[in-house]
Amino acid sequence: MTIKIRDVVNNDATLISRRAWSDDHIYELEKKGIFAKTWLFLGHESQVRKPGDFVQAFMCETPIILSRGEDNEVHAMVNSCTHRGLPVCRSDKGNTKRFICPYHNWSYKIDGELAVIPQEKTMKCKSDKSQLGLKKVPRVESWRGLIFGCFDEYVEPLEDHLGNMKFYLGAFLDRFPNGIEFVGSPQRWVIDANWKVPMENQLGDVNHGPYLHAAVVPQEAADEINEFGYSVVPGKGHGATFRLMPEDAPVDNVAWGMETITGILGGEEVQNYLREIQASAEERVGPVRARMKGLAYGVYPNLSFLWSNAGFKVSHPRGPGKVEYWSWSIVPADAPEHLKKVLRNNHASFFGPGGILEQEDSEAWMQQYLGSKIDFADDRPYYYGLGLGLEKPHPDLPGMVDNTANEHYARAFYLRWRDALLAVEDEA
Amino acid sequence: MNNYNSAVTPELQLSIEQFYYREARLLDGRQYQTWLGLVDPAISYSMPGRGNPMVNNREHGNEAMISVERELEGLDSDGLPIRDEGFLVLSLRVERSFKMNAWAETPPARTRRIVGNIEITDVTGEQFFVLSNFHLFYARPGVPDSFYAGQRRDVLVRDGDHYKILKREIVMDMANANVPTLGLFL
Ligand code: FES
Ligand SMILES: [Fe+2]
Numbered sequence: 001m002t003i004k005i006r007d008v009v010n011n012d013a014t015l016i017s018r019r020a021w022s023d024d025h026i027y028e029l030e031k032k033g034i035f036a037k038t039w040l041f042l043g044h045e046s047q048v049r050k051p052g053d054f055v056q057a058f059m060c061e062t063p064i065i066l067s068r069g070e071d072n073e074v075h076a077m078v079n080s081c082t083h084r085g086l087p088v089c090r091s092d093k094g095n096t097k098r099f100i101c102p103y104h105n106w107s108y109k110i111d112g113e114l115a116v117i118p119q120e121k122t123m124k125c126k127s128d129k130s131q132l133g134l135k136k137v138p139r140v141e142s143w144r145g146l147i148f149g150c151f152d153e154y155v156e157p158l159e160d161h162l163g164n165m166k167f168y169l170g171a172f173l174d175r176f177p178n179g180i181e182f183v184g185s186p187q188r189w190v191i192d193a194n195w196k197v198p199m200e201n202q203l204g205d206v207n208h209g210p211y212l213h214a215a216v217v218p219q220e221a222a223d224e225i226n227e228f229g230y231s232v233v234p235g236k237g238h239g240a241t242f243r244l245m246p247e248d249a250p251v252d253n254v255a256w257g258m259e260t261i262t263g264i265l266g267g268e269e270v271q272n273y274l275r276e277i278q279a280s281a282e283e284r285v286g287p288v289r290a291r292m293k294g295l296a297y298g299v300y301p302n303l304s305f306l307w308s309n310a311g312f313k314v315s316h317p318r319g320p321g322k323v324e325y326w327s328w329s330i331v332p333a334d335a336p337e338h339l340k341k342v343l344r345n346n347h348a349s350f351f352g353p354g355g356i357l358e359q360e361d362s363e364a365w366m367q368q369y370l371g372s373k374i375d376f377a378d379d380r381p382y383y384y385g386l387g388l389g390l391e392k393p394h395p396d397l398p399g400m401v402d403n404t405a406n407e408h409y410a411r412a413f414y415l416r417w418r419d420a421l422l423a424v425e426d427e428a
Numbered sequence: 429m430n431n432y433n434s435a436v437t438p439e440l441q442l443s444i445e446q447f448y449y450r451e452a453r454l455l456d457g458r459q460y461q462t463w464l465g466l467v468d469p470a471i472s473y474s475m476p477g478r479g480n481p482m483v484n485n486r487e488h489g490n491e492a493m494i495s496v497e498r499e500l501e502g503l504d505s506d507g508l509p510i511r512d513e514g515f516l517v518l519s520l521r522v523e524r525s526f527k528m529n530a531w532a533e534t535p536p537a538r539t540r541r542i543v544g545n546i547e548i549t550d551v552t553g554e555q556f557f558v559l560s561n562f563h564l565f566y567a568r569p570g571v572p573d574s575f576y577a578g579q580r581r582d583v584l585v586r587d588g589d590h591y592k593i594l595k596r597e598i599v600m601d602m603a604n605a606n607v608p609t610l611g612l613f614l
Contacts, residue, residue: 094482184507185479188604192571213599215527216520261517324604329508341503345512353605354475354511356521362608366571 005029005425009418011409013387020414021372023196026421027320033424034301034417035060039141039148039161041303041314042076042426043069044147046333047182052095052110057325058316059149064137065089065099066147076137076149076164077112088134092185108134114230144173145180153288164234164398165299166241170271171289173305175256175281182312183344186326189353193249193365194372195302195317196417197397198325201361202306202313203239207386213362222236222260229295231406233391234399237300237416239409242307243293244397252280254293258310270342273335288396298409300416321369327352384410395423433513440557444584447591448543448560455613460522463613468585468592473516475511475516477501504598510610511598521611530580532609537568539612545579555594562614566607574607576600578614595612 002025008017019026043066054067055088056079063079065088067089079087081101088108089100098107102173107116112134120126128227138153143166148158159166159178173179191198201208210222245254252271257263263274294307302315304386312330316324330346331340351358387406394401400408447466452464467473478499487493502506524530541564550557564576584593598614 033518079549082609090480091482092479099468184501184505185477187477187510190604191608212529212531214529215524215531239449265516340506348509349511349513349517352510353607354610356517356524356611359532359609359611360530370570390506 005418005421008421009414010381012385012388013414013418014383014388015381015412017378017381018374019378021196021369022320022415024320027317029421029424030317030417031060032427033420033422035317037150037152037155037420038149038301039139039155039158040301041299041312042137042140042147042149044145044180044312044328044330045074045142045147045181047093048074048147050095050098053093054089055093056089057109057149058314059137059151060317062332063087064149065112065134066149067110067112067357069109071111073111074140074147075111076140076147077134078137080134081106082114082134083131098328112136119367139312140278144170145208146173150318161236162299163236163238165238165240165297166234167289167398168232168234168240168292168294168297169299169305171285171292172256172294174284175289176277176334177280177284178308178333179186179329181333182330183329183340186314186328187348187352189325189362191319191323191325191362191365192321192324193362193369194320195315195323195327196413197365197368198306198313198323198361199298199302200410200413201365202296202304203413204233204241204296204404204407206231206241206295206404208364208414212364213357215360216357224297225404228293229404230394230397230401231404232394232397232401233408233412235412237413239298239413240298240399240405241409242293243295244288245291246295248289251275251289254278254291256293256348257308257310257343259293260346261350262342264379265343273339277332295404298413300413306347308350309347309350310343311351313351323365323375335417384414399423432446433548433551436548440547440551440556441548442489444548444556444558444591447584448587450544454564458525458536458540460525460613464519464522465471466591466593467515467518468587468594469515471494471502471518471593472595472608473511473513474509474592474596475502475600475614476503476505477508478600481506486605496564496599500599510600511607518613519551521613528548533568537566537612540565547610556582556584556591557587558582564612566612568608570609576607576612576614577602580614 008020036264040059047055048068051070057064057066065079066076069075081088083106086103088101100220101105114129138147139150142160212338255274257274297305304313312328314326329344331343368379384407391400391402391408541562543562545561547559560580566574578600582599584591585594
């Protein structure tokens with residue numbers, strides 16, 4: 001029997017059925033209710049600087065090309081030939097004038113328009129090429145260099161979708177005089193887990209840190225989070241966690257990057273560079289956000305961000321039980337090249353497939369999927385009630401705020417998720 | 429690179445092969461602390477990212493067109509290596525392995541590796557440039573078994589009767605990281 005969404009998440013999202021992470025029907029509803037209708041992260045403007053530049057992306061399981069057209073605009077289109085459906089682009093990234101389909105060599109311009117059907121040469125009738133371009137992603141917008149696309153052309157503007165999350169993302173992105181850039185190709189990690197689990201982890205699950213990561217995370221780090229940590233639900237299913245350091249905290253205790261191995265071992269030059277950024281951060285982000293030392297963020301539905309181990313991550317679903325988890329390292333855009341080569345390592349070695357920390361997470365995610373698939377335990381849904389009702393507004397921080405043990409971030413996520421699925425549940 | 433380097437005597441080849449066999453036995457036996465003794469404190473230990481770049485038309489017809497090198501995002505590239513570690517991070521990984529809460533390896537993974545195609549490509553003074561390949565079987569409870577394949581590009585230095593690893597670059601042969609972790613000692 002088909003499961004009903006109202007039986008999956010209860011009204012305050014304190015109880016969630018195991019099926020949320022393992023059921024095929026729910027996964028199909030997620031495609032219809034979420035991935036077809038919500039802004040999804042595609043890439044960063046630093047990846048497509050010049051006309052002809054492109055990178056690959058995904059929207060759920062659908063392959064996407066993100067490119068910069070001859071018109072200097074950013075375009076996103078489905079990487080699937082209109083003739084017989086083959087992907088027309090096989091490289092992760094590059095610069096090109098044309099995407100040429102391998103099967104019959106239809107060729108497409110960088111913005112997805114169909115340029116040439118070679119078979120036409122030998123035929124009298126001409127097809128209407130204007131109708132045969134690659135399927136465009138109807139809405140593409142960017143904020144602070146982060147490019148999103150949406151398959152619903154009537155979706156709210158991207159900035160409305162981000163809402164209060166802009167305050168928290170901006171604390172990082174605006175901290176650097178020229179913003180950030182993405183480094184290299186994403187690390188693509190295929191994990192036997194549901195896509196929402198890595199997402200939930202970065203969205204606000206700071207509380208697992210001192211336990212799951214006790215082998216690596218020092219006690220002082222956990223103490224600092226206990227003392228200065230916040231978990232914020234900015235609205236719309238997003239989440240942000242960070243430490244708000246005291247006004248008299250020494251620069252080295254606040255500055256981005258100082259607490260990672262890269263900062264610690266980087267030597268004077270790296271450290272002085274990080275101190276300089278912090279010294280002028282207030283001019284760019286104001287006094288409150290200058291004191292912010294982030295932990296992890298989540299942008300509904302499947303984008304995550306790590307502050308210190310600087311990375312953006314997207315959780316691409318591959319069925320209820322598999323995720324392709326992409327990680328990019330990021331660096332300040334105006335850092336000297338030789339420092340970028342040092343700072344890019346903030347992410348790798350600790351996170352991503354080779355990460356000493358994230359290997360524990362990926363294990364937890366795989367095991368959570370297995371636990372979500374078992375039989376005979378449906379009367380034991382997962383408990384998401386920690387801290388229920390303790391979150392409050394805060395004079396300086398938009399959204400609802402509490403310490404990092406409150407699971408309100410997950411409740412907010414799953415309430416939006418529930419609404420999205422309820423809205424499509426009865427569509428035949 | 430000469431096909432036959434006269435500095436590579438059968439004795440040298442044998443002693444370097446013996447070094448790699450011993451290393452493999454230590455790693456599969458989870459004797460990571462002992463293994464760390466084979467690592468030079470100045471080690472550079474890295475694993476390049478591996479992308480799918482565009483084919484360059486101008487290289488059409490040349491071996492360079494489809495070379496492995498152009499797929500790698502290594503230490504010298506502007507891309508993103510999967511790992512870029514020194515002695516300290518390796519020590520941290522070793523330390524982690526012997527804590528009660530290294531959950532990804534509790535119970536520990538069972539690994540078995542075959543190291544082969546050991547080719548000494550150059551000898552300068554006390555440094556030995558060695559390529560080798562590995563296949564590794566990886567199993568841990570509750571998750572499917574995994575298979576790893578890759579190439580090591582090492583620089584060894586002589587250390588008395590033995591060698592130490594001064595540099596190791598691990599080129600993995602995978603498109604996506606379709607394994608539980610690339611954080612192993614490879
Ligand atoms: S499938 Fe693309 S040209 Fe025929
Ligand atoms: Fe974690």
